Amino acid sequence: MKKLFFLALAFNTIATGYCQAGEEHFKNGILKDSLHDFKGAIADYTKAIEIDPAFAKAYINRGIDKDSLQDYKGAIADYGKAIGLDPRNAELYRMMALSKTGLKDYEGAVFDCNWAIELNPANTEAYRARGYAKYKLKDYLGAIGDFNKAIEINPAYADAYKIRGFAKANLQDYKGAVGDYNKTIELNPAEASAYFNRGIIKIATGDKTAGCADLTKAEELGHEDAGKLIKKYCK
Template sequence: MRILTYILFLIFFSINTIAQTAEQLVESANNKMEEGNMLGAIKDFTRAISLKPEFAEAYLGRGTVYGELLDFPEAFKDINTAITINPDLNEAYFNRGFISYMTKDYKNALLDFDKYITQNPDDAEAYLARSNTYEKLNKNEEAVKDLLQYLDFLPLTSQQYTTRSAVKYKMFDTLGAIQDLTKAIELKPENYELFLLRGNYYMSIKNYNKAIEDYNVYIINDKTNYIAYIKRGESYAALDIYSAAIEDYSCAIKINHNDARMFFDRAIFYMQINEYENAKKDFNMAELFNFEEKDLLYFNIGIAEINLGNITEACKAFEKCNNMAKDFSDKYCK
């Protein structure tokens, strides 16, 4: 072998050995990271960098470890170096975004998460990270969209369908929220709380019959929650089934007997079926428990008294509700 050829062979062999050794050190460092040996990982990454100064993955790895140790200045410096060496190292943008987020530099965090997601649109965790960043920037609509995107990647459990349902409801996608709750119920039908929640969603879109069906299931399983009776009662009232509404409110009042609003509402239902004496009693109970809408209360007391033939008492009530009862006062009290 010629001397020149031998020298070239040695140089080529040495370069390959160094590269291989640096890669082995990175592999060793990664293993140590998984084992929780962070200081050992830093040493191996540092040795890899000393052998191969342009080894972007080694800088990224060491920066990641510094990030795990909350040494953000060192982490940021190493990850910036990794990106300078290899701008196509996508993972570096995610990690730098994380560090920016942790140091409350949310705008730059968002830029890095955007860049990472553009290249990695199937990474669920990235959408969650960006959702959190949007939230910090008070971009709630974007935050919710990313959260939904994150949930779409998951094999959803009943709880996750319930969570996604709540997010959709906040975005005014009530039908989508109901669909997700239906899936949650299919997976866990014994969770009767879901029926109460779906009933509320049905109520919000005025599908009162469906709401009543769900409240029925809930109440069969829990007869102690007065809110469920109130909700079902409101649904019955919306369908003009006032006797059923009164029955549900009566159950609610037995459980929580000092709520002025419940007495007032039941009184209104009594008025609808011309039971003015019962209405008057409930209005008086609402007054006893300090119903806040005084003008409305005394106006309705006056109406009940008129229908009972008690004009003097009606006029006394109308005097307490300012101008709300002016027409009635002019008619009955002059």
């Protein structure tokens, strides 16, 4: 009996040591993330997972880093592992949707966002992600519906107004689009694309002076295409 007790004690000690080693690699990964050493962090999270294959947080962090390095397939695989360990975590589905968006798998992104929203109907970012995927699929009305919901939850969500403006412009609702760009600029005065797109609409609808002023502001804020349109329409 004593022998069995000591064997069990030794096993528990070894297991505890392995867990601690996994945690150390995980902490090292977080430190490297803070230094933007994503490849180094991935190596540490991989070691943590090798020690503890059920280490959900290590899969999540490794997935985030892979996404940052545009390894979207690798990120999706890690989020899938994490979902297997924590299937009720709505945020994991949203993160996987963003990686699918990176691969231009917009239908897959919508599917994942549906799960995220079902699990957490107040997930503003999931509505934003699904709205963007629908926008890329040219489902402009569907996109507007999702951005409406995101704005209902968070009325100060500048990015939701901006992309809703893009969708309205594609439906030729120029007045509605300008209203959304106005709100975007009110919330985020440094949003170059809102000035740029508002400027295009103003020029197209006959308000050249105001439109050119918007394009000039967009160029000042670093919009790459603003200068070309200024030369074409404002000189």
